[in-house]
Amino acid sequence: MDFSVVIPVYGCKEALPELHKRIVDVFEEMEASFELVLVDDHDPYDSWSVVQSICEADERVYGIKLARNFGQIRAITAGLDCCHGDWVVVMDCDLQDRPEAIPQLYNKALEGFDVVFAKRVERKDSALTMALSRAFYKVYEYFTDGSYDPSLCNFSIARRAVISQYCSMREHNRGYTMFIKWLGFRQTAIEIVGDERFAGESSYSFRKKLNMAFELITAQSNKPLKFAVNVGFAMSFVALLVLIAAIVQKICVPGIQVGWTSLLCSIFFMGGLILSAIGIVGLYVGNIFTEVKNRPLYVIEKECNGKDE
Template sequence: MFISVVVPVYGCRAALPELCRRLAVTFEDMGARYEIILVDDHCPQNSWDEIERLCAEDEHVVGVRLSRNFGQIRAITAGLDLCKGDWIVVMDCDLQDRPEAIPQLFEKAQEGYDVVFARRVERKDTGLTKLLSRAFYKVYEYFTDGAYDSSLCNFSASRRIVIDNYLRMREHNRGYTMFIKWLGFRQAAIEIEGDERFEGKSSYNFSKKMRMAFELITAQSNKPLRFAVNVGFAIALLSFAYLLYNVIRYFIDGSAPVGWTSTIASIYLMGGLTLSAIGVVGIYIGNIFTEVKDRPLYVVAEILNGKERP
């Protein structure tokens, strides 16, 4: 069995030697041929120097340097485009994902599954991060009519046919776990306890997380458009009912309210809803604009050990 490990590298240079060492020990114990593809997503710590050293010392390590920062998912895609394994493992570089857990993924796969995800238990994240993650998945489930587990992570083992079909999807607004689940192959998840981050902190701040949420939802569902239409229709119906109520009151006892307060409030309310609906439409138009340009998902500046792999 030939196993490829795809690792996007950003902001955790010090973990790379330990990561490669532990992966090598794990695969030697499994008796498997392997390659470790480290994709430098223009890491601010200049991780490429460390990747060059690792590639020179071990032919199993493949280095890929992107021309600039394209984001974690596109870095993963770059590694997947290059890998040749029968099975492909995707994991982070910060050692929160334990290399020693890879045999557990493959043990579960032997039961007939094409994809096995790691479900992190006792996640070593802040309470706010966990709360935002759960909230995002609830919103995502509503807009995409799917069921997703917020404890699942990118750490997974997938059969070659799964990755080949994932790579057929070349849209720019992309995810990994969600897209793999969408493919519908035989899937399973096992609980794996995560470790503390080896170094540094997550590069996903609140702004990046919100942007990613909008991209993923609008890339996979047009339900936000229908939602905006339904909200607009409901408010229009309520406004008409309130207007009819005031007309009836005027003719019965002449007590209908007179003034600008309700008028101005209604104008601002409807104006805000209109702008929101236009904004949702604008996001979809922006997605179309991004896709029709047909630019590459990433640009590779350099590859090490890529030609010598089996």
């Protein structure tokens, strides 16, 4: 198998027939063998019926339905675990990623790269979405001591060796782009213009993005713990200076009144810092609890054109 295309499916069933047609056209023009792996992440809008119909019409399409919604990255992992191509393409199902750009990614890889990412230019997202994305990557860079480009997306092509190493990483709090970059290998990116979403809308709410940010940072870095320790020492030093100043002031001005307001503010302020530090430690303990249970990353409910069948 020359190529595998792995696509998580959620909330855009109307785009699937067009997506399948354009992918087939691309690989037939390239005269390459391929498989298309569609992973239904338990879409409540019945994308599975469309996946089944595409599988019945084309045996090169492998359909997977997960038993519940496990999230986009785990759906990608399910597809990567089951694919067989020498080169593996990962892309979204809403046609913001153009299938016609796959030859560009592949030709760039042939220059000697193991991974080629698509770098979206002229993104069709809102200004708020792009600002939040940039802010997240700045925070992520700080806490992980890495360098990440917010314009990079999951749309990429990678050699089988890279995908095998990615699949060997079974952390529950996972990313795709970040993990692939962490693996190393020879990587690059090319600029690709994205299209408007063909159907559906993004399922990533602000709350989901915030939770994902916390999960990724605490799963890959212990810097927040060091940050909490540094803040604690800094506040202790400031408190010591204030205490010394209060003693000197009391000695120099014997009749000065002690204020309850400042005392209460100090108590609440220090209490908040302590709770924050405990909360950060709790996040790491929670990550350990999740990992030691060693539950599967996903559960497959149904398959179409699967090897077992």
